[in-house]
Amino acid sequence: MSTNIGEIDICLRGGLALGALHEIAATDFRAIPSAWGFLLALMARVERKNAVVWPLVSSEPFGMPYACGLKSFGLNPGDFLMVRCRCEHDAAWAMEEALRVGARAVIGARTRDMDLTASRRLQLAAQRSGTPIFLLRTHDDCRPSAAVSRWRVAVLPAARDRFGLFSNPRWHIALEYARGGRCGEWVVEWNHETLCLRLPSILADRAERQAA
DSSP: OOOSOHHHHHHTTSSOOSSSEEEEEESSGGGHHHHHHHHHHHHHHHHTTOOOOEEEEEOTTSOOOOHHHHHTTTOOGGGEEEEEOSSHHHHHHHHHHHHHTTOSOEEEEEOTTOOHHHHHHHHHHHHHHTOOEEEEEOTTOOOOOOOSEEEEEEEOOOOBOTTSOBOSOEEEEEEEEETTSOOEEEEEEEETTTTEEEOOHHHHHHHHHHHO
């Protein structure tokens, strides 16, 4: 699945794997909303190719996305089954059941109780179903994982329009691990008009000049 940014797709050897487990973490607790935003931006890429019902599985400390916020990413809140889980075991069961019944994408939270064995189980389930799982991870969680990609997201000031008002959100993202690929760091923004990720125009122009 293409991220819509060529530089990132190259590091991922063609794009984000669909039947795989992907983990996203914030740089600190203040960047958790930014991590959610980047995760939903990736989800929006899946939806345009597979517009089906998705379960949304989450637990503390991340909470649940706001319905109006989902709409800003071109996502229909009615397409999400939101499940509040009490413990890691319940969350893992809900995610595996979602894959079994044909969901096209799953969101979860990697709790402190989720070990390497549990993440391997989710990776295998995603691989069998051809469905991506996106797990949010706490910023201080350094435990090993079976995820095929691991990302870290930092807060950046949003872009401003010609009137000086905030418009497109921007994030600094770091691809810390990519199975079979390579790591990298980028400043990206979410375009509300085209509903896709892109490099900010100044950075994109600079990249084109360097390539020339």
